[in-house]
Amino acid sequence: MLKLDESLLSGLPPFSRLSRSQIREILDQASSRRYEEGVAIFREGHDADRFFLLLDGYLRVIRTTPGGEQIIVLHISPGQLFGIAPALQRDTFPATSVAAAESIALSWPVRLWPEFTAKYDGFATESYKTLGARLGQIQETLTEMATQAVEKRVAAAVLRMVNQSGRKTEKGIEIAFPVTRQNISDMTGTTLHTVSRLLSAWEKAGMVQSTRKHIVVTDPHRLVVLSNETG
DNA sequence: CCATTAAGCTAAA
DNA sequence: TTTAGCTTAATGG
Structure with a gap:
């Protein structure tokens, strides 16, 4: 596994209040992976065994409607957490994520989520904040689509x-x-x-x-x- | 107003 | 050369 630099996370909201050694701890538990354009990082309904952070690239988040159509509900940009099923109290992914461009993401096993939220100051509040904003945006898009x-x-x-x-x-x-x-x-x-x-x-x-x-x-x-x- | 069908064009693999 | 992405026109709800 390659050594990741602390500066990758130090500026991002969920990590901004953390010390250098805490960020080091988090990075040492992360896996890094590259995804080609068009490749799915994970699929809706699958077992959510990890949660993710996008380092570089862009993702499309796709959800299947009850009618069976695939709709793109939002995009993820660098620096954002995604696939955070544990924050939703879920053990499967609520949506599919596909690389819209070549992308690089970090991920951690879900068993670390409770530890992260408990141990790292600001991690939980910042994560739930982005989650809330995202749900709001999805709602807005859906009502817009209907009206x-x-x-x-x-x-x-x-x-x-x-x-x-x-x-x-x-x-x-x-x-x-x-x-x-x-x-x-x-x-x-x-x-x-x-x-x-x-x-x-x-x-x-x-x-x-x-x-x-x-x-x-x-x-x-x-x-x-x-x-x-x-x- | 908008979806569907269908045909033709062009850049990229 | 084949295919994916795009355009345009015609038709009909």
């Missing part, structure tokens, strides 16, 4: 990805991981054709610029306006 018009939903989904992963370029703000039209339709409950048409229209209007699996938002403000419109 809002398609164009508004797609605009909101693109903006969410920009907010999570946006980096500035000469052209505008780009989504930092590969996204297909199909992916966006899986986030918004529409078809890839509709997403394609919308992106083409927005491109003509000068709001976005996109090539395959790559989107740059050139006029975020107008997209925000679209996402707030009533129709």
